[in-house]
Amino acid sequence: MxxxxxxxxxxxxxxxxxxxxxxxxxxxxxxxxxxxxxxxxxxxxxxxxxxxxxxxxxxxxxxxxxxxxxxxxxxxxxxxxxxxxxxxxxxxxxxxxxxxxxxxxxxxxxxxxxxxxxxxxxxxxxxxxxxxxxxxxxRQQDLDWLYKNGAGRFFPEEWQLFLEPLQSNDKANVIDQYYQILQGDNDLARVAAAKAWARWEAANSSFRPNQSSKDYFTATHVALALSCISSHYFKNKCFLxxxxxxxxxxxxxxxxxxxxxxxxxxxxxxxxxxxxxxxxxxxxxxxxxxxxxxxxxxxxxxxxxxxxxxxxxxxxxxxxxx
Structure with a gap:
């Protein structure tokens, strides 16, 4: 190896x-x-x-x-x-x-x-x-896998944590709701949402649980860039x-x-x-x-x-x- x-x-x-x-x-x-x-x-x-x-x-x-x-x-x-x-x-x-x-x-x-x-x-x-x-x-199906009806079935506990920052009961438009929070004026809500977005990414990334990966992604500086830019791209279907x-x-x-x-x-x-x-x-x-x-x-x-x-x-x- x-x-x-x-x-x-x-x-x-x-x-x-x-x-x-x-x-x-x-x-x-x-x-x-x-x-x-x-x-x-x-x-x-x-x-x-x-x-x-x-x-x-x-x-x-x-x-x-x-x-x-x-x-x-x-x-x-x-x-x-x-x-x-x-x-x-x-x-x-x-x-x-x-x-x-x-x-x-x-x-x-x-x-x-x-x-x-x-x-x-x-x-x-x-x-x-x-x-x-x-x-x-x-593609749309690739976004739907991670943010609608795919990965959450394998990580249901992490999916619930990912949904927690959202105020609406409508879970069909998760990306748009995150985008609104991340581009909003409430800094505490923005940081909490950023860390939840980054935690969801980290939870799905490694073959085995990896605390160092989770720590890297959820550090505030990384989490804010990852969540703000990703939600911007995904809301716009990656501009593709x-x-x-x-x-x-x-x-x-x-x-x-x-x-x-x-x-x-x-x-x-x-x-x-x-x-x-x-x-x-x-x-x-x-x-x-x-x-x-x-x-x-x-x-x-x-x-x-x-x-x-x-x-x-x-x-x-x-x-x-x-």
């Missing part, structure tokens, strides 16, 4: 100005002349952790991590203004040009996988490969046409990809990964038997590091001696 690569420090960090008054936290680690890989976090609004740079051999990869608009260390914090997938794709292009990169690998999980697919479909000439984990296609990603899959037909998905992913059921692989012949699908949604489940972590090592070989970076 493979483990994360050892802790490393970035060789560069910066705040990158983009349009509409947003600034993005960006860091680069590993080897500057290595294979460029862009880490695209999920949520929306979850932000990056230091562990995310450790999925890659630092002697073979140039590891680029950034916090999307409103997330993590980017500013303004938790902002939903000018915050859509189109804005984020434009930001990624600004970042690519800023770093002088011609082509890169995209490493995206959950909503980060959504963004990686959207970027590759729009800017295919700049993508040499995709590594996707916990695929989220952004229904089935948009699958309808445009021909645009990435020539791009190689690896899809790693947990068999017991309760955030994004594996049907999404399977149907994506059926539409995308160059993608290799690995449904991990003891995996959940989290990249840090032991079996998921092992599978992802195997993929990053294999991709490095495919792209001409030989394995370094221990």
């Amino acid at each position: 493979k483990a994360l690569f050892p802790e490393i420090r970035p060789y560069m960090t910066t705040m990158l100005p983009v349009l509409d008054g947003h600034q993005l936290y960006v860091e680069c680690s590993g080897t500057q002349s290595g294979i460029p890989v862009l880490v695209i976090h999920g949520g929306p609004g979850a932000g990056c952790s230091d562990k995310m740079r450790r999925f890659f051999d630092p002697e073979r990869y140039n590891i680029i991590v950034f916090d999307q608009r409103g997330a993590g260390r980017s500013t303004p914090h938790a902002s939903i203004e000018h915050n859509t997938p189109s804005h984020i794709l434009d930001d990624i292009e600004v970042l690519r040009k800023h770093l002088g990169i011609s082509r890169w690998v995209l490493f995206g999980g959950s909503f980060g996988a959504t963004l990686a697919l959207l970027y590759a479909q729009q800017f295919s000439k700049h993508v040499c490969g995709l590594i996707l984990r916990g695929v989220f296609l952004g 046409d229904e089935n948009q990603i699958l309808d445009n899959i021909a645009k990435i037909a020539d791009i190689p990809g690896h899809i790693v998905h947990g068999r017991y992913d309760m955030v994004c059921p594996p049907e999404q990964a399977y149907i994506l692989s059926e539409h995308w012949p160059l993608a290799k699908l690995n449904i991990v038997r003891e995996g959940g949604h989290s990249a840090f489940d032991n079996a998921m972590l092992d599978a992802l590091i195997c993929v990053t090592n294999d991709f490095a070989k495919q792209l001409g970076a030989p394995e370094t001696e221990a």
Whole structure:
């Protein structure tokens, strides 16, 4: 079973100005002349952790991590203004040009996988490969699974806790009700709702109960960004046409990809990964038997590091001696 690569420090960090008054936290680690890989976090609004740079051999990869608009260390914090997938794709292009990169690998999980697919479909000439984990296609049925009539049947006690901040007896429109609280003026209610939203996300993420994951997600700074930005996206159906990603899959037909998905992913059921692989012949699908949604489940972590090592070989970076 493979483990994360050892802790490393970035060789560069910066705040990158983009349009509409947003600034993005960006860091680069590993080897500057290595294979460029862009880490695209999920949520929306979850932000990056230091562990995310450790999925890659630092002697073979140039590891680029950034916090999307409103997330993590980017500013303004938790902002939903000018915050859509189109804005984020434009930001990624600004970042690519800023770093002088011609082509890169995209490493995206959950909503980060959504963004990686959207970027590759729009800017295919700049993508040499995709590594996707916990695929989220952004369809109505995918939202309904987590926020209406799916995951709550597996975690009924957590679902009741998730519903507690809502004042209405109408549970059919949970996302809209959360959005109203999170964009309201009552700061105490906003924080309570943010933590409940984040707790629900954490409860569904790991194959086994994981207190450190729950602590990370429910910390006020992370919870506010995650809940405000996610509810904004989900209220607007992720700003995507229904089935948009699958309808445009021909645009990435020539791009190689690896899809790693947990068999017991309760955030994004594996049907999404399977149907994506059926539409995308160059993608290799690995449904991990003891995996959940989290990249840090032991079996998921092992599978992802195997993929990053294999991709490095495919792209001409030989394995370094221990």
